Amino acid sequence: MPELPEVEALKDFLADHLVGREVVRVLPVAISVLKTYDPPVTAFEGREVTAVHRHGKFLDIEADGLHFVTHLARAGWLHWKDTLPDGPPRPGKGPLALRVALETGEGFDLTEAGTQKRLAVYVVRDPAQIPGVARLGPDPLADDFDEVRFAELLKGERRQLKGALRDQSLIAGVGNAYSDEILHAARMSPFKLASSLRPEETRRLYEALRSTLTEAVERSRGLAAGRLKAEKKSGLRVHGRAGEPCPVCGDTIREVSFSDSALQYCPTCQTGGKPLADRRMSRLLK
Numbered sequence: 001m002p003e004l005p006e007v008e009a010l011k012d013f014l015a016d017h018l019v020g021r022e023v024v025r026v027l028p029v030a031i032s033v034l035k036t037y038d039p040p041v042t043a044f045e046g047r048e049v050t051a052v053h054r055h056g057k058f059l060d061i062e063a064d065g066l067h068f069v070t071h072l073a074r075a076g077w078l079h080w081k082d083t084l085p086d087g088p089p090r091p092g093k094g095p096l097a098l099r100v101a102l103e104t105g106e107g108f109d110l111t112e113a114g115t116q117k118r119l120a121v122y123v124v125r126d127p128a129q130i131p132g133v134a135r136l137g138p139d140p141l142a143d144d145f146d147e148v149r150f151a152e153l154l155k156g157e158r159r160q161l162k163g164a165l166r167d168q169s170l171i172a173g174v175g176n177a178y179s180d181e182i183l184h185a186a187r188m189s190p191f192k193l194a195s196s197l198r199p200e201e202t203r204r205l206y207e208a209l210r211s212t213l214t215e216a217v218e219r220s221r222g223l224a225a226g227r228l229k230a231e232k233k234s235g236l237r238v239h240g241r242a243g244e245p246c247p248v249c250g251d252t253i254r255e256v257s258f259s260d261s262a263l264q265y266c267p268t269c270q271t272g273g274k275p276l277a278d279r280r281m282s283r284l285l286k
Contacts (some may be wrong), residue, residue: 001074003057004141004173005216006228010078011054013225014061017080018049023063025101029089029255033097033110036122044068046124050129054128056172057138060127067102067127070110073118079109137171140209141217148208154194161205162190162263174213177232180239182212189271190263223227238264
């Protein structure tokens with residue numbers, strides 16, 4: 001799933017390629033991708049793109065007062081085309097969900113792999129009309145997101161750190177991969193309760209949050225859309241690397257699997273050398 005760093009890089013890439021250009025066609029291939037109908041998606045046609053924004057994991061293309069907003073979900077992606085194929089795309093069983101064409105002949109495709117179709121596209125006058133955007137918590141890379149504000153968010157938070165970091169209404173933009181990376185950098189168990197953090201631990205987690213995301217954004221900056229997935233994977237230290245040695249201490253990276261996801265961690269760096277039981281409501285093994 002694209003998270004804050006990849007969506008930030010896509011925002012910058014699209015700003016360079018879209019701003020000042022006219023959208024001539026928006027062609028849905030999978031109608032299920034459209035989550036709003038008033039105004040219709042065709043209302044975006046004939047408008048000049050004026051800006052590109054990011055709201056958490058949502059990508060927002062603004063054109064003359066309308067916003068084309070997409071959430072790529074778990075298996076969606078954006079593919080830039082210097083020259084779009086001739087003729088309209090044909091509906092079928094392939095991954096193509098929607099195409100946006102510019103007056104220059106360039107454009108992009110939104111695709112989604114797999115059978116769980118969660119890719120979403122909205123055309124709205126105000127992004128706050130989208131429930132997922134309206135409920136977003138603060139952006140962790142915003143200038144005003146300081147340690148004091150972070151500590152206030154965690155105060156009284158009874159959830160485990162892994163779940164708290166992934167909650168978009170608490171902090172916007174962090175998903176499964178970067179929550180693993182942040183917790184590894186902070187040397188904390190994913191099952192530690194957020195409300196149990198001491199001040200020095202809160203500071204350490206805040207610094208890990210900011211540095212992990214900032215470094216990932218910098219690695220992705222300036223890359224073409226097609227290279228972002230590979231860059232994300234290459235930069236991850238523990239997520240998706242179960243069975244490999246930890247790059248910090250050399251211990252074997254472990255995994256805890258859930259019904260629809262998995263987390264990875266280093267026992268030596270994060271849990272005092274003790275492995276976590278591989279079941280949903282796990283605690284440290286006695």
